[in-house]
Amino acid sequence: MLSKAYQQLHHDLQQFIPATRLISDPLRTLAYGTDASLYRLIPQLVVRVESEAEMQRILGLAHTHGTPVTFRAAGTSLSGQAVTDSVLLQMGDGWRNWRIGNNAATISLQPGIIGGHANRYLAPYQRKIGPDPASINTCWIGGIAANNASGMCCGTAQNSYQTLKSMRVILADGAVLDTGDPVSRENFSASHGPLLAQLAELGQRTCANASLAERIRSKFKIKNTCGYSLNALVDYQDPFEILQHLMIGSEGTLGFIAEITFNTVEEHSHKATALMIFPDIKTACEAVAALKSQPVAAVELMDRASIRSVENKAGMPPFFKELPEAAAALLVETRALNALDLRTQVEIITASIAATPTLLPFEFTDQPDQFTKLWAIRQGLFPSVGSARATGTTVIIEDVAVAVPQLAAMTLDLQRLFDKHGYSGSIIFGHALEGNLHFVITPDFSKPAETARYKQFMDDVCGMIVHQYDGSLKAEHGTGRNIAPFVELEWGQQAYQLMRQIKALFDPRNLLNPGVILNDDPEVHLKNIKPMAAVDSLVDKCIECGFCEPNCPSRALTLSPRQRIVGLREIARLQAADEDASRLQAIQESYQYQGLDTCAADSLCALTCPVGINTGTMMLKVRSQKRGQTAQRIGNWVASHFAGVTAATRFNLAATDISHKILGTQVQGGLTGGIRKLSGNRIPQWNRYMPTAGAMPKPEINVTPDRPRVVYFPSCASRTMGPAKGDPEADALPVKTAALLRKAGFEVILPENSAALCCGQPFESKGLPQQADAKRREVEQALLKASRNGQDPIVFDTTPCVLRVKKGPEQASLQLYDITEFLHDVVLERLTIHKQAETVAIHPTCSNINMGLQAKLKAIAEACVEKVIVPDRVSCCGWAGDKGFTQPELNASALRDLKAALPDECQSGYSTSRTCEIGLSLHSERYYRSIIYLVDRCSQAKMY
Known part of the structure; x- marks a missing residue:
């Protein structure tokens, strides 16, 4: 319930913002208002903003009502700069446009673009954006610029401030300025001349104060994101340049960055990495000083505690456990545009530290598989501490910077402070080349x-x-709330007052993200610390960083994995405290749909989670806990009568297909939609790409002796569901698969009683794990028999099925292949492929991705056709078993970008899951089918 002060604002917003984008319920305001920091403030209202016009009107209303607002990008901020107890303005899909300039020298990006995606767009030109934060595959451009985020390689030379070309910004009064557009600059000069004049005057005054100007220049020789970018006042005289550079690192307190144009930088195609072990921190830092002038791209320091935190992880070098207590390591990388330059650089770098003693010999490797393992050591540091912390404790990562010659002394002083304050086991690591170190502590704020x-x-x-x-x-994580009380300590009163003047010029009513960067409360960093209630060992290690979110199919519809965990923690906290029963009930009721019903449980969240949390597994567990005796009885009956159930399903599909032919698409859609609505959405939703009835292959009549055997397991989905009405490919998948395998020279063996078999996936997704495991055991026994106790390879035509069986106890006894693997590794070389001059799309399913088979799926398609498209911003399709029928909005949200990502010449798509292909067809308006069909269409049997 909105407080009275926000009700009028809410009323006014309803005039132009749809109700679905005005969020005030207790679960989603909590969940959407959570970022990666140690702070929790719950917004009164969350508004999903889709356009500049909306943002202008919202800021105007905020001014009218005197209501503070905070802009939110991905919420990976670590210092509390993206939380509020007022109005949170969350960027929607409308902020994801981009364009590349001439020769890719520039790229213009709206704030909703993920940083890693920007680099993907630039990759064909061997260019990238300068900033390279560790969260680049999650964080958005708006946050990168607003925090002046840097990273391992960009240093101070290639951050947002240094690579900024122009900017489109919306100020607190709703005015829009495009600094790259002469007309916009002229109009802004007419409307905001006094602001420009004051900025110019502020710059002149600052430059005239020699000691202050020198102080500012000195502070920005090293990484610095503490306070505002005062260097704008001494680096530029043009007030437009001053204005746009002040926006960098301003954390949404001066205005909203609606678009930014970066000057791009080279992306080197050749890299080499070395892990160097030194006897102590001092020696390691001496090596850093020597490396500073060499052609190195990154130098990452790890103290002994850092190495200890990962030494027991899989793949770590055995000698880690034997290192002395004082040891330290450097991970050094050099990059070049060609192999010759790379070799030369390696020689120069090695010679530069030849006189520096190391505990072990080192050498550079340019092999991707080897240097990827080395970087996994560095990347595993933060997660290792996060996963090892005690339940209920908070992970705090801070970052500081000093001049490189002072790095060793500062590191030792930090270690002494850990001991002094009892933070044993804390680690120090970071970007040593810039004198920038991170340290991680894990306090338990539940203790007074x-x-x-x-x-x-x-x-x-x-x-x-x-x-x-x-x-x-603050070197690169932004000031936020955690360092706001210390900004004046670092900068001194004169520079601090300059920051106050800047804030007053841009935001005189202090409505833009108040309390961030500048705060009069000396203890604001100790207040509103988020609780971390224990829920379950499956999710208790979550650090709420949000790295899981880009992969989640429900992230734009309901909740992301992080937000699901936030909701569970709040439920657990309220239950333990035995307070606010009405809030607890409201959150629990909302969580059923927002958290449970719309979770695809696809496990993709675990792939990008720093601590490997599988929120989908947690949701399946909660579903299981909610299943009553009736659901269990139904599950048991279905499992026991599976052949009959699938036969009935085939009959219903055939009947539906007949009615579709008689009534036509429009009438059938309207009729079934009405029935679904009358049923309270209990009846599955029909769409025009619904499958026809499936079919099984006929036994082979003339079996040629001495052919290699392959056991083919057709999934229950492919046995039941045939091609969609109108699909040019009329054969059911089992028929087509058996024919292709025979074409490749195999004798195809089907397991006995295939009609009754199921891997258990449908039962598991419904929260019925006992029935799911029972069905898997049946499959395992049937496959053992069919494959002669594992002698013969076993091929699954549906990826989720093979993934589930591979998790079973008999997997070691069986040669299990997903169809992707078997086609790529075995079948293609046994066929003559005729490459077609056409463009097709592929969709790696979530199971395909979990098994790391995306590259093989693409390689199969590329062997068959000239051009293969993997649509941008599409991961799991969200069909999730039968949710495409029961919660079709999940599938629609997950695939909302699909159609626009496919060019007109792309007229078909291929995947490895029949159910996923229904939704893919629906939302692309093209027929998607198994990759089997493409290989079959483009191949002939080899003549031996």
Whole structure:
């Protein structure tokens, strides 16, 4: 329920924002308002904003009502700059446009573009954006620019500030300025001349103050995101340049960045990496000083505690466990445009530190599989601490920077502060080439004394960095709330007052993200710390970073994996506290749909989660806990009568196909839609790409002796569901698969009683794990028999099925192949392929991705046709078993970008799951079918 002060704003917003994008319920305001920091503020209202026009009107209303607003991109912020207890303005899909300039020298990006996607767009030109934060595959351009995020390689030379070309910005009063458009600049000069004049005057005054100007230049020689980008006042005289560079790192407190144009940088195609082990931190930092002037792209420092945190992980070098306590490591990478230059650079770098003692010999490797393993060491540091922390504790990662010659001393001082304040086991690592180190601590704020201990620790750290090293309290993570009380400590009163003037010029009513960067409360960093209630060992290690979100098919519809965990934690907290029963009930009721019903349980979240959490598994567990005796009895009956159930399903599909032919698509759609609505959406939704009845292959009559055998397991979906009405491919998948395997020279063996078999996936997705496992055991036994106890390879035509059987106890005894693997590894070389001059799309299913088979699926298609498209921004299709029928909005949301990603010349798509292909066909308006059909169409049997 909105408080009275926000009700009028809500009323006014309803005049132009649909109700579905005005969110005020207790679950989603909590979930959408959570970011990666240690803070929790719950918005009164979340507004999903889709356009500049909407943003202008919203800011105008905020001014009218005096309502603070906070802009939200991906919410990967670590310092509390993206949370609010007022109005949260969340970017919707309308902010994802981009365009590449001439010769890819520039790229213009709206704030909703993921940083890694921008680099993907630039990859064909061997270019990339300069900033390279560790969260680049999750964080959005708006957040990268607003925080001046950097990373391992960009340093201070290639961050957003240095690579900014122009910007389109919306100010607090709703005015729009495009600094790259002369007409916009002229109009802005007419409407906002006083602001430009004041900025110019502020710059002149700052430059005239020699000591202040020098102080600012000195502070930005190293990484610094503490406070505002005061360097704009001394680097530029043009007020437009001052304005747009002040926006960089302003964390949404000065205006909204609606588009940014970056000057791109080279992406080197040749790389080499070395892991160097030194006897102590001092020696490692001496090596950093020597490497600073060499052609290195990254130098990452890891102290002994860092190495210890990963030494027991799979794939780590055995010698890690034997290193002395004082040891430290550097991970060094060099990059070049060709192999010759790379070899030369490696020689130069090696020679530069030849006199520096190391504990072990080192060598550079240019082999991707080897240097990827080396970087996995560095990338595993933060997650290793996060996963090892005690349940209920908070992960805090901070970052500071000092001049490189002071790096060793500062590192040792940090380690002493860990010991002093009892943060044993804390790790130090970071971008040593820039004097930028991260440290991770895990306080338990549920204990009353912990807040005081954290306060003392932060006071000591900030005092040490400022007074002993004149360093940066925030190197690349942004000021936020955690360092806001210390900005004046770092900068001094004169520079701090300059920041106050800047804020007053842009936001005189203090409505844009108030309390962030500048805050009068000296203890704001100790308040509103988020609770981390224990829920289940499956999710308790979640650090709420949001890395899981880009893969989630429900992220734009309901909740993401992070948000599902946030909801579970709040339910657990309220239950434990035995308070606010009405809030608990409201969240629980909303969670049924938002959290459980619309989770695809596809496990893709675990692939990008720093601590490997599979939120889908958690949702399946909760579903199972909610299943009553009636559901269990139904599950048992279906499992016991599976052949009859699938036969009935085939009959219904055949009947539906007949009615479709008689009534036509429009009438049938209207009729079935009406019936579904009357049933309260209990009746599955029909669409024109619904399958016809499936069919099984006929036994082979003339079996040629001595042919290799293959056991073919047709899934229950492919046995039941034939091609869609109107699909030029009329044969059912089992018929087509058996024919192709025979064409490739195999004798095809079907398991006995195939009609009754099921891997158990449909039962598992319904929260019936006992029935699911029972069905899998039946399949395992049938496959053992059919394959002569594992002698013969076994091929599944549906990827989710083979993934589930591969998790079973008999998988080691069976040669299990997904159809993707078997086609790629075995079948293609046994056929003559006639490559077709056409364009097709492929869709790697979530199971395909979980097994790492995307490249093989693409390679199969590329062997068959000239051009293969993997649509951008499409991962799991969200069909999720039968949810495409029961919650079709999930499938629609997951595939909302599909049709636009396919060019007109692409008229068909291929995948490896019959149910997924229904939704893919519906939302692309093209027939999607199994990759089997493409290979069969483009191949002939080899003549031996």
